[in-house]
Amino acid sequence: MDAFDHADDELDGELDDLGEFEGDDPLDDDLLEETLRHAAAIMDPVPAQLQQTAVEAYALYSLDTRLAELTFDSLVHGIPVRGAVEAPRMLTFHTDELTVDVEVSAHGLMGQVLPPQEARIEVLSGPQLASPPTLSADDMGRFAGDLHVTGPFALRLRTDAEVFMTEWLRV
CATH class of the missing domain: 2.60.40 (Immunoglobulin-like)
Structure with missing residues (x-):
């Protein structure tokens, strides 16, 4: 057994521990969305001037x-x-x-x-x-x-x- 086979066996074991993926759970989706938004806010924040311009443009909108x-x-x-x-x-x-x-x-x-x-x-x-x-x-x-x-x-x-x-x- 070489190193690649050993790593593959470990990965298979970890995936078995995770069980079946439940993609329809709205709580998982909400948590994922919240995590991604938080990461984006830290890693790539919206410039203050752009945010102000967007707020002002929306304020012009009226039904x-x-x-x-x-x-x-x-x-x-x-x-x-x-x-x-x-x-x-x-x-x-x-x-x-x-x-x-x-x-x-x-x-x-x-x-x-x-x-x-x-x-x-x-x-x-x-x-x-x-x-x-x-x-x-x-x-x-x-x-x-x-x-x-x-x-x-x-x-x-x-x-x-x-x-x-x-x-x-x-x-």
Whole structure:
């Protein structure tokens, strides 16, 4: 009998001592999950900034908020333009109830809510320590502001009737 046969016999004996594996026991699954979570928290903890960003992103979620779908983006659908001046990015968001046209340029944001109505537009971007910057749409639905958007952003529109939120985009 060589060393490998001896080790194999020992392993077989240990497996026999364990008995039949019971994989359907929820307590075993819960214990395994708890052990794995604890090990992951020690060996590979979530960075504090990432955890804070996730908490803030979840806080933006609301069951009452309706998603406004991006239906036009000049980066995708636009006609190429030659010239020294960079063309503004044109975006259109749509729901069953309204359409929002937005122009993002070096000068800020400008747009219109259709059908025309007053609204409050919050410009959301990354982690926010304070309340997000807000623009007001007049009774014709027009809004503008010198907010310089960089990185990912979304708009949350509050009308008298409902709250809408656009998809997140990167400028």
